[in-house]
Amino acid sequence: MTTRxxxxxxxxxxxxxGKAAAIVLLLATGVLPATAQSNLKExxxxxxxxxxxxxxxxxxxxxxxxxxxxxxxxxxxSFRNILLRGLVYSTLAVVDSNRAQPxxxxxxxIGLSTLRRLTNKPVSTEHEAEINYIKRSLANAYLIKANRAxxxxxxxxxxxxxRKVDSISRSAIDVKHNLAVLSTKIGGNEDAIKRYxxxxxxxxxxxPVYILELAKLYRQQGDTRxxxxxxxxxxxxxxEDKEILFxxxxxxxxxxxxxxxxxxxxxxxxxxxxNVNLNYIAGYANEMEGNNEVAKSFxxxxxxxxxxxxxxxxxxxxxxxxxxxxxxxxxxxxxKAQDYxxxxxxxxxxxxxxxKSLAVLYDQAxxxxxxxxVNSILxxxxx
Numbered sequence: 001m002t003t004r005x006x007x008x009x010x011x012x013x014x015x016x017x018g019k020a021a022a023i024v025l026l027l028a029t030g031v032l033p034a035t036a037q038s039n040l041k042e043x044x045x046x047x048x049x050x051x052x053x054x055x056x057x058x059x060x061x062x063x064x065x066x067x068x069x070x071x072x073x074x075x076x077x078s079f080r081n082i083l084l085r086g087l088v089y090s091t092l093a094v095v096d097s098n099r100a101q102p103x104x105x106x107x108x109x110i111g112l113s114t115l116r117r118l119t120n121k122p123v124s125t126e127h128e129a130e131i132n133y134i135k136r137s138l139a140n141a142y143l144i145k146a147n148r149a150x151x152x153x154x155x156x157x158x159x160x161x162x163r164k165v166d167s168i169s170r171s172a173i174d175v176k177h178n179l180a181v182l183s184t185k186i187g188g189n190e191d192a193i194k195r196y197x198x199x200x201x202x203x204x205x206x207x208p209v210y211i212l213e214l215a216k217l218y219r220q221q222g223d224t225r226x227x228x229x230x231x232x233x234x235x236x237x238x239x240e241d242k243e244i245l246f247x248x249x250x251x252x253x254x255x256x257x258x259x260x261x262x263x264x265x266x267x268x269x270x271x272x273x274x275n276v277n278l279n280y281i282a283g284y285a286n287e288m289e290g291n292n293e294v295a296k297s298f299x300x301x302x303x304x305x306x307x308x309x310x311x312x313x314x315x316x317x318x319x320x321x322x323x324x325x326x327x328x329x330x331x332x333x334x335x336k337a338q339d340y341x342x343x344x345x346x347x348x349x350x351x352x353x354x355x356k357s358l359a360v361l362y363d364q365a366x367x368x369x370x371x372x373x374v375n376s377i378l379x380x381x382x383x
Contacts, residue, residue, distance in 0.1 A: 039069035043084050050091070059095065063088050079123045086114035086134045093141035108141040112164070139169040146178070155185040173205050180210075184217065193217050200230070200237075208234065208241040215247060227251060242271040246278075253281060261285035265298075276305050280312060292319060310347045314354055317341035321361055328364060337361055350381055 043065030050058035066088045069081050076082070090111035092101070099106070115134050118124050124131060146161035159182040165175050176199055183192035196214035199205040211234030218227035231248040238244060245268055252260045265282035272278060283298030296319060302312035317340030324333040338361055344354040355378050362371035 037069075039065045040078075040080060040084060043069060043088070047084065047087055047091075056095065059088065059091060060101070063092065079118070079120050082114050082117050083127055083130055086111055086118060087130060089114065090134045090137035090141065094137050094144070097141070097144045108138060108145070111138050111141070112168075115168075135168050139165050139172070142168070143175075150182075155182050158182055159186055173199055177210065180213070189217055189221065200233070203237045206234075206237055208238050208244055211237070211244055212247060215251075219251075224251070224255060242268070245271070249278075249281065253285070256288075258285040258288040262289055262291070274305055276302055276309060276312075279305065280309075280315075283312075283315065287315065287319065295319065308347050310344055310351065310354075313340045313344040313347065314351075314357070317344055317354070318357060321357055324361070325364055334361070334365060352378065352381060355381070 043062045046058045046062035046065060049055070050062060062084070066081075066084045070076055070085055089107040093106070093108035093111055096107065103110075111134060115131070115138060118127075118131055118134075142161050142164040146158045146165060149155070149158035149161060159179065162175055162179050162182060165172070166179060169175060176195060180192045180195035183189070183195065193214065196210055196217065200210050200214055211230060215227045215230045215234070218224075218230060228248070228251060231244055231251060234241070234244045235248065245264065249261055249264055249268055252258070252264075261281065262285050265278070265285065268278055269275070269282060279298050279302045283295045283302065286292075286298065287295035296316065299312050299316045299319075302309050303316070306312070317337050320333050320337035320340065324330060324337050327333065338358075341354055341358050341361060344351070345358060348354065355374055359371055359374045359378065362368075362374060
């Protein structure tokens, strides 16, 4: 019997071949998903074993299984495949920091690429712990690269790597500080200032070190007002910090703001009572503000701490000289002026200020012989 000229036995055979082909096709389309699922499952199992044992063979096996589960376009959009890939490669980026294993791309970059794709909110929230693990691992991986670049003085590369760390771990203030420091090393002072401004604005992220470094940047730019404002803000944040206080006093001194120094000196000296330079600054600031007796007491302390201190002896001699000139009958002032000025001259025999002051003293006292002697020395020094 035939159907439209085709023998029935031939038609039956073709139907059987069609059914067989359909079954083969169905089996073929089912093999890849099943295999991918198997690779994913085994990959997760091996990664779990690695986290427990720290045996690299499990991590290596997890990598191979993850790669195998990531072959097709369909595989590469699966959240769970991406997650396993991120876990494996972010870990490799740290564990194999010397890149002893062969890679088609840097494992840290592969891990970062996967991290950026783990954004499916309902699912990503469910796997928050794993995603945080990937972030920590990648931050450590880029931190290793950054530190190695610093050691080799490749500051541009270090800055680039620290920026990656910062983008992953935004709350790490030490990373932000390192970025600010590196900015100054590669000529990015404006960038460094902005970074310091950001984390010195609040005490929670600020520190005396950051305050001082920001003040230094302003000083290098010649921005005295911003430097002072930074130090004053630092004083409010860290009122007990002596380095901020000392830097503030030195800044006032450089700008001859003696009235601003006077209220600060007692607090500063309380930190370092035997600091000769600090006691001298206290004396000089008080002298400039007309507090002569207070100034003398500080100068005397300078000399008590360092008998051979030229500036302390000279300033005391000059103060008594002024008082003697104002009252030529006061022999005590004359004697004290002479004692301190002679001591200053002994400490630095060729120092012109002490010699000129002695010449004035002898002229006022009418001691012609000593005056001529001192003037003779001055002439020899100035010729």
